[in-house]
Amino acid sequence: MKLNLKNPIVFFDLETTGTNIVSDRIVEISYHKVSPNGREETKTIRINPEMPIPKGASDIHGITDEDVAHCPTFKAVAKEIVRDIEGCDLAGYNSNRFDIPLLAEELLRADVDIDLMKRKFVDVQVIFHKMEARTLAAAYKFYCEKELVGAHGAEADTLATYEVLKAQLDRYPELKNDVEYLSKFTSQTNNVDFAGRLVYNDKGEEVINFGKYKGQKVTDVLKNDIGYYGWMMNSDFPLHTKKVLTNIKLRDFNK
Numbered sequence: 001m002k003l004n005l006k007n008p009i010v011f012f013d014l015e016t017t018g019t020n021i022v023s024d025r026i027v028e029i030s031y032h033k034v035s036p037n038g039r040e041e042t043k044t045i046r047i048n049p050e051m052p053i054p055k056g057a058s059d060i061h062g063i064t065d066e067d068v069a070h071c072p073t074f075k076a077v078a079k080e081i082v083r084d085i086e087g088c089d090l091a092g093y094n095s096n097r098f099d100i101p102l103l104a105e106e107l108l109r110a111d112v113d114i115d116l117m118k119r120k121f122v123d124v125q126v127i128f129h130k131m132e133a134r135t136l137a138a139a140y141k142f143y144c145e146k147e148l149v150g151a152h153g154a155e156a157d158t159l160a161t162y163e164v165l166k167a168q169l170d171r172y173p174e175l176k177n178d179v180e181y182l183s184k185f186t187s188q189t190n191n192v193d194f195a196g197r198l199v200y201n202d203k204g205e206e207v208i209n210f211g212k213y214k215g216q217k218v219t220d221v222l223k224n225d226i227g228y229y230g231w232m233m234n235s236d237f238p239l240h241t242k243k244v245l246t247n248i249k250l251r252d253f254n255k
Helices: 055-061 074-085 095-109 124-131 136-144 154-171 179-186 218-224 228-233 239-254
Strands: 009-016 026-034 040-046 089-092 121-123 198-200 206-208
Touching: 009 074, 009 095, 009 154, 026 055, 026 074, 026 095, 026 154, 040 074, 040 154, 074 095, 089 095, 089 154, 095 121, 095 124, 095 239, 121 124, 121 179, 124 136, 124 154, 124 179, 136 154, 198 239, 206 218, 218 228, 218 239, 228 239
Parallel strands: 009 089, 089 121
Antiparallel strands: 009 026, 026 040, 198 206
16 A cells, blocks of 8 residues: 655665663664655665674674674664654654654763654554564564565665555555554553653643652752752763753743
């Protein structure tokens, strides 16, 4: 089934040095852009993470330190990536919990200010898990009746994810062919930040989602515990979490 698009949508996948959003880095990004007029284009960029790639990670995606030694850093390609995804919705496989938060961290480290939270996100894994509950390779075989050759390569996984979503729309008539609907369907959180350290309560207010202040309004915590903001800013929290916290603090200050 052809996707019914109002905006371009970018399917993307990251290969990384590991799974820690704060400390790990991207070694490869691949994205497949689908436009409302039917035009499709794919780009893959290999990246020097400026840190050693652990053997465990290399064993999964096959990318070694030698492979990226002469590749550009993320900072060198960040603006190119932002230009390519400008005005686009985003889709991936397990992207809401990993790829999007990590991409946001890398962009912040590269001093590229882009508000990804304004985009619609479609996580194909969530559709699969709600409907069938298996892996990407199994999803590809189940929906597309093909073997996933090159699994854990960013480009292979990206294109497979795109094909799986189209096949899911064909298989499940109850799924609407609409990115806004799919974004809501695959959203499993009420996060304020990508990492879920801050969430919205049932009144739409930002609250702390961890530690001793869990469940308390961010504005109340910042008002009653003067040192809490400084503690978070100096601790090992994601850059996006710190940015959101700062925005809340400045918003209340300006009031």
